[in-house]
Amino acid sequence: MLTNSERVKVLSEALPYIQQFSSRIIVIKYGGAAMKNQKLKDQVMSDLVFLSFIGLRPILVHGGGPEINSWLDRLKILPKFDNGVRITDQPTMDIVEMVLVGRVNKDLVATINKQGGKSVGLSGKDGLIITPRPSGQANLGFVGEVQNVDTKLLKILISNNYIPVIASVAADKEGQSYNINADTVAGEVAAALNAEKLILLTDTPGILRNSLDPTTLISHLNIQQARDLTQTEVISGGMIPKVNCCIRSLAQGVASAHILDGRINHALLLEILTDQGIGSMLVV
Template structure:
């Protein structure tokens, strides 16, 4: 069994080129056998059908036999998920901390290179709050949703689509993968409709339809689409969309193998006041029972509902993952320990 702690230790012991968004992935050439200046050589071979990570590891703190054992134990997980579509929703602590952001980016690149088809969906609440404050616009919330009038919607679009999205694309590209930034408006990816509470919430929308046509050629070529959670209706009016909801609906439309929501808690807790009571795996019936018993409450309810809805539409598993944990994506996908709660159908 590949222990999560051991895998995390390996990830932390890798050279800095894999731990931060400064990872570069040189092309394979006829001089590939020439000893590189950097002792850690990573060649990511990409085509329309595969992405393979080839590693040459030099001596560093983790003994060679240990590294080989860990990598070999990851093989069944790589084989299981290679070629499968994985939707990752990014936000919370992992977005606010530069260290965790670097960890997420490195994980995405590695997963893409071993053949997973990654789609990255993001919000950007803290950044939106920052710019609203700078512009003297007060942030108001109703039941956890941002009240979005016309001026706020303009800032939301500018920050999510023009700033956060392109920043993430640049980091992923710098790390050696190929990212393409989009919003729900592009290619009619998401068609929005007003929220039932639009009188109070303003331009907060729901997703009426998903058309992933624009994403398929990107995914098939192992590019990483980075999707901002903004959409428009038939008239072209923009709406602020909850990023968890956007990720769940997109996972269903793409027939994804797995939906992963990065969040600020360990996952679903048997006792929500006890961080040590993590539920590692649960099915839809179990989740509904916990909601009825009041064990799932507050901000966890919309996340769980998002997961349940995606599972009901054909997604194989949905995980609520602790985004505060370094390399949580690798721990969730490439180990049997996981890094949160996995919900099954």
């Protein structure tokens, strides 16, 4: 239990961050264990509602790999991957869209609304928010990249205090759907909106000097330091695309990018509203 003085300290510590980030956009990519655990899911959505009520403008972007795999298994479709990227033929694309847009997205919206927020579920198709292009790797099927982000609908929603929840699916001018990496969508949305922060919720504490030792967390680094750590393979494996996503968003005007552990209770509040934070923060 906190003493009264400790409670006051916590509240006082948050005040300058609330003042600094009021009316600023933060884009959160949501996935991993925080999505699979119902208690953690409730806490993340509660944090989003809290942030919206104190004046920030959160936007949530999500994938849903484990649930996609579960439905593919039910339908006797074998998941296939190439270097960690889902090979998405048309039958798989149909399942991806059904799961992400029809199930995961609406479940998140319902959870936010249950917590007292106002949320609207979207995919990249809605309002032509995301215009995709093929990844350029024919063997991957309908895996896409972000060609353009149209921010008009998102601006209307956040200016009216709605929390947009975006599934990482989009369609080209011919109506063909594409499966896009949710980190990529979050980074490009953040850049298009000149967001204050891009936050990637992961299943690791952040960027570690020793991947096996959580105490080696690098809490603050700039773009050049991130590139150097990638060249020396301190940043490796699945962390490379996440760091590259952060670098791209920073280069396009996002003020800061964060990689943090979504398994920690109230990770968003601890990272945004406290002096020390809990993850890795990247800046220009």
